[in-house]
Amino acid sequence: MNNQTNNSRPLIPVNPKGLEEIAKALLERVEEKKGEELGSVDIPDSEKENYMILEGREHNGTKKYEYGDLFVSLHRVGISPSIERIKSSLGFALANTAQEQDGTHYIGNINWSEALKLNLRLGGKTLNLRQGIDFLADLKDGAESRKILHYASGRVIPNHVLQRVFNEIVEVRNPYRAEWFDADFKVVNGVLHINYDHQLNVKGVLVPRFSEPLEAYLDGQGVKVSLSEFNRQGLATKKNDRGEILYWRPLPDNKSVARFVADSGRALLSCVWDPSDRNAGLGVRQVRKKN
Amino acid sequence: MTEEKKLTNQEKVRALYDVIGNRGLYVNTNMDVFPEAPETIALAGGSGYGINLLKPGQRAYASPLLFATLTSLLNHGTMLITGAPGIGKTTGAEFAGHFFTGTPLEEILASEIQGHPQLTEEKIVASFDIGKLVKDGEKVVIPNRFLQCPVKILDEGNRNPPDVLSIMMRLADTGKAVYGGQLLQATQGPLFVTANYADEGTFQFTPPFLDRFDVAVMVTSPPAWDLRKIRSRGDEKLNGGLETALKIPAHLQLDFDAIRKEIKDIPQSEEYGVPQMTAFADFMYGTLRFSEAASSDLSRATKGNAWRVNQDNAPPGHFNDAPSTYTVNELSVRTAMAMPRYARAFAWLNGDKEVTPDHLKAIMPYLLWHKIIPTQKALAEDPHFANDRIALVRDLVQRVETDYTELNGSDALRNYATALQIIRTRELGGKPLSQDKIRTITGRAIEEIGKVDKAYALNLAQHVAAEYNAKVLNPNE
Numbered sequence: 001m002n003n004q005t006n007n008s009r010p011l012i013p014v015n016p017k018g019l020e021e022i023a024k025a026l027l028e029r030v031e032e033k034k035g036e037e038l039g040s041v042d043i044p045d046s047e048k049e050n051y052m053i054l055e056g057r058e059h060n061g062t063k064k065y066e067y068g069d070l071f072v073s074l075h076r077v078g079i080s081p082s083i084e085r086i087k088s089s090l091g092f093a094l095a096n097t098a099q100e101q102d103g104t105h106y107i108g109n110i111n112w113s114e115a116l117k118l119n120l121r122l123g124g125k126t127l128n129l130r131q132g133i134d135f136l137a138d139l140k141d142g143a144e145s146r147k148i149l150h151y152a153s154g155r156v157i158p159n160h161v162l163q164r165v166f167n168e169i170v171e172v173r174n175p176y177r178a179e180w181f182d183a184d185f186k187v188v189n190g191v192l193h194i195n196y197d198h199q200l201n202v203k204g205v206l207v208p209r210f211s212e213p214l215e216a217y218l219d220g221q222g223v224k225v226s227l228s229e230f231n232r233q234g235l236a237t238k239k240n241d242r243g244e245i246l247y248w249r250p251l252p253d254n255k256s257v258a259r260f261v262a263d264s265g266r267a268l269l270s271c272v273w274d275p276s277d278r279n280a281g282l283g284v285r286q287v288r289k290k291n
Numbered sequence: 292m293t294e295e296k297k298l299t300n301q302e303k304v305r306a307l308y309d310v311i312g313n314r315g316l317y318v319n320t321n322m323d324v325f326p327e328a329p330e331t332i333a334l335a336g337g338s339g340y341g342i343n344l345l346k347p348g349q350r351a352y353a354s355p356l357l358f359a360t361l362t363s364l365l366n367h368g369t370m371l372i373t374g375a376p377g378i379g380k381t382t383g384a385e386f387a388g389h390f391f392t393g394t395p396l397e398e399i400l401a402s403e404i405q406g407h408p409q410l411t412e413e414k415i416v417a418s419f420d421i422g423k424l425v426k427d428g429e430k431v432v433i434p435n436r437f438l439q440c441p442v443k444i445l446d447e448g449n450r451n452p453p454d455v456l457s458i459m460m461r462l463a464d465t466g467k468a469v470y471g472g473q474l475l476q477a478t479q480g481p482l483f484v485t486a487n488y489a490d491e492g493t494f495q496f497t498p499p500f501l502d503r504f505d506v507a508v509m510v511t512s513p514p515a516w517d518l519r520k521i522r523s524r525g526d527e528k529l530n531g532g533l534e535t536a537l538k539i540p541a542h543l544q545l546d547f548d549a550i551r552k553e554i555k556d557i558p559q560s561e562e563y564g565v566p567q568m569t570a571f572a573d574f575m576y577g578t579l580r581f582s583e584a585a586s587s588d589l590s591r592a593t594k595g596n597a598w599r600v601n602q603d604n605a606p607p608g609h610f611n612d613a614p615s616t617y618t619v620n621e622l623s624v625r626t627a628m629a630m631p632r633y634a635r636a637f638a639w640l641n642g643d644k645e646v647t648p649d650h651l652k653a654i655m656p657y658l659l660w661h662k663i664i665p666t667q668k669a670l671a672e673d674p675h676f677a678n679d680r681i682a683l684v685r686d687l688v689q690r691v692e693t694d695y696t697e698l699n700g701s702d703a704l705r706n707y708a709t710a711l712q713i714i715r716t717r718e719l720g721g722k723p724l725s726q727d728k729i730r731t732i733t734g735r736a737i738e739e740i741g742k743v744d745k746a747y748a749l750n751l752a753q754h755v756a757a758e759y760n761a762k763v764l765n766p767n768e
Contacts, residue, residue, distance in 0.1 A: 008711045010711055014563055027731055088652070275328060
C-alpha cells in the first residue's frame with residue numbers, strides 16, 4: 001500500500017522555462033562547465049552574463065588582505081523579482097530612479113546603510129574599497145586588452161562591454177552617476193579606522209567584520225591618482241597627475257563613508273561622503289562570493 | 292427617502308472594528324501589525340530604536356483587537372492573551388466576542404470562568420442533574436454555561452492546575468469535552484484564555500497546551516495619550532453601565548457562515564502556478580523542522596526527534612548558522628494549518644483581493660511566538676528575545692526569508708524543479724522517458740542539489756527522492 005504524496009510539484013515557485021534543457025543537460029552530463037571552474041550555484045544561468053568574475057587576490061601592507069573569487073555585477077542593482085519578494089520587509093522604499101547608458105534601470109535614492117542592507121538581504125554584498133579599486137583596474141585593463149576577463153558563465157567578456165562598464169562608472173560626462181562602497185570611517189581611541197565587510201546582526205544593524213586603523217595613505221583632497229597606487233585597504237597612496245580618477249581622503253568626523261561619483265565635471269572616489277545622503281543617480285553594485 | 296447602501300460583510304466587520312475603538316471600548320494606538328512595511332525613522336542616534344510612519348492609504352492594527360476579531364470570525368478559533376494585570380486583556384476579549392459573534396455581553400460574563408487552583412471539571416464542562424440522580428439514580432449530564440456560550444473566556448488560565456488545563460486542551464483542539472462518559476460538543480465560537488505573567492500563584496503552561504492556541508498576543512498598557520479617550524467612554528464604576536456603548540448597530544449584524552465562506556474562498560497570489568503564501572508557510576515549516584542533533588539519518592533529523600540531545604546541548608554541527616539553529620522545537624501540523632487560515636482572514640479583513648506572503652509575514656510573529664522555544668544561541672545574540680518573543684519570531688522570519696530569496700535565484704532550485712517535472716510527466720521533449728533515464732536525471736539532479744552547502748538543499752533533495760520513490764512504488768499513479 002502506497003500512501004506517498006502526489007505532490008511532485010515544487011514547494012516554491014519556479015519558472016518552468018528552460019527546465020527541459022536542464023533535464024537534457026543532466027541526462028547527457030553536459031553541464032556548461034559551470035561550477036567547477038568558473039560558475040556559481042548562487043546565480044541562475046539566465047543572469048550569469050550580468051556578472052564578471054573578479055579573481056581573488058592578495059594585497060600586502062602591515063598585514064595581508066586577501067579575498068577569494070567574486071562575481072561582480074556589471075550593472076548597479078535594479079528592481080527585480082528577487083527584490084519584489086523582500087521589499088515589503090526592508091523598511092525603506094525602493095524604485096528605479098536612474099538609467100545606465102545602455103538603458104539598464106537602477107535603484108537610486110538609497111542612503112549608505114540602505115544600500116548595504118539591500119545587498120545583504122539579497123544574499124550578496126557590496127564591494128569594499130579594495131575590491132572596488134581592483135574591479136575598476138580590471139575593467140580598465142580588460143578594456144585595453146591587457147587582461148582577459150570572464151562572465152560568471154565562463155565566457156570571455158568582449159572589450160567593448162568592459163569599456164562600457166568602466167565608462168559608466170568613471171567617464172566624465174552627464175548624467176550624474178554614483179555608487180556606494182562598503183567602507184565606513186570611524187575614530188576609535190583617537191585613531192581613524194576603516195570599517196568594512198559589513199553584516200547584519202540580529203537587530204538588523206550593520207556591523208563590520210573588519211575594523212582596522214588606516215594604513216599609510218595620501219592626504220589629498222580632489223587630487224588625481226592612479227588605480228595602481230592604492231594600499232591594501234583601498235586608499236590612494238600617491239598623487240599622480242596622469243591618474244584615471246580624482247580622490248578625496250577620509251576625515252575623522254565619524255560620518256564619512258566611501259562612494260564613487262562621476263558627472264560632467266569629475267570622476268571622484270570620495271571617502272568623506274555623508275552616509276545619509278541620497279540622490280536619484282546614487283545606487284549600489286552587488287557582488288557575490290563564488291562558491 | 293434615499294436608499295441606504297447595503298454593506299458587504301467585510302465592510303460591516305471593519306465598521307464594527309472601528310465602533311469598538313471609537314466608543315472607547317478598546318483604545319490602543321500602539322499599532323504593531325502592518326500589512327505592508329511602514330517607513331521607519333531611527334531614533335536616539337542609531338541606537339536601534341525606531342518609529343514607524345504609515346504611508347498614505349496604508350493600514351495598521353493593534354494586535355490584541357485584530358486577532359480577537361479574526362479569532363471570533365473563525366470556527367473554534369483559540370487565542371491566548373498575555374500581559375500585565377489591569378490593562379484590559381479580559382475586557383478586550385469580552386468586547387470583541389460580543390461585537391463579532393453577536394453574543395450579549397451578559398451571557399459572556401455569566402459563562403466566563405475565573406481561573407484558580409481549586410477549579411473543578413464540574414465548573415468547566417458539565418454536572419449531573421442532582422434531582423434525577425437522587426430521585427431516580429439516573430445520570431443525566433447537564434452541560435454548563437461555559438460550554439454552551441459561543442464566546443468562551445477562561446480568565447487567568449495559568450492559575451489552573453494541569454488536570455483542568457488538559458480539559459481545556461481538548462476543548463481548544465476539538466471543541467469537544469467528556470463528562471460522565473458522555474461526549475459533549477461545545478457551541479461553536481472562539482475560546483479566549485488570558486494569562487498574567489508568571490507569579491507565585493501560577494502554573495506553567497506546557498508546550499502542548501500552548502500549541503493549541505492558534506494565536507497569542509502580548510497586551511501592552513495603552514500609551515498615556517490614549518487614557519483621555521478611555522476616560523471619555525465613562526467610568527462604569529462611577530456612573531453605571533455600558534449599554535449604549537455595547538449596542539450593535541442594526542445594519543452591522545453579521546452573517547458568519549457567509550463570512551467564513553468569503554475567507555475560505557479568498558484566492559492566493561500565484562507565481563508559476565504555485566500559491567505563494569502557502570509556499571512560504573511550508574518553507575518556514577520545513578526550515579524549522581530540521582535538526583542535526585536528532586539524527587544523522589535525514590528521515591529522523593527533525594526537532595521532534597531531538598528528545599535527549601537538542602539544539603542547546605548538542606556539540607556543534609555542520610549548519611551552525613542555519614535559521615533552524617535558533618529554535619529548540621519545530622512547528623506542529625496544527626500550526627501549519629493555522630498559518631494560511633489566519634493569513635486568509637487577515638487579507639479579507641484588510642480588504643485585499645488576494646492573500647500574499649506579506650499577509651502571512653505580518654501576522655506570523657503572533658501565530659508562533661508562544662510556541663517557539665528559542666535556543667541559547669538566539670538568546671545570546673539578543674537578550675531581548677527572552678522577553679520579546681515577537682521580535683524573536685520577526686528576526687527568524689527574516690532569516691528564513693533570506694534563505695528563501697537566495698534559493699529563488701539558485702541553480703539548486705532549477706535542478707530540483709527539473710527532477711520533479713521529469714518524475715511527474717515521465718517525458719522529455721514530448722517523448723516518453725525510460726525508467727533508467729528518469730533515474731539518471733533524478734540522481735544527477737540530487738547530486739547537483741547536494742553541492743549546495745545549505746540546510747535547505749537537504750530538504751529539496753529529500754523531496755525529489757520522496758517523489759521518485761513514490762513513483763517506483765506505484766508506477767501507475
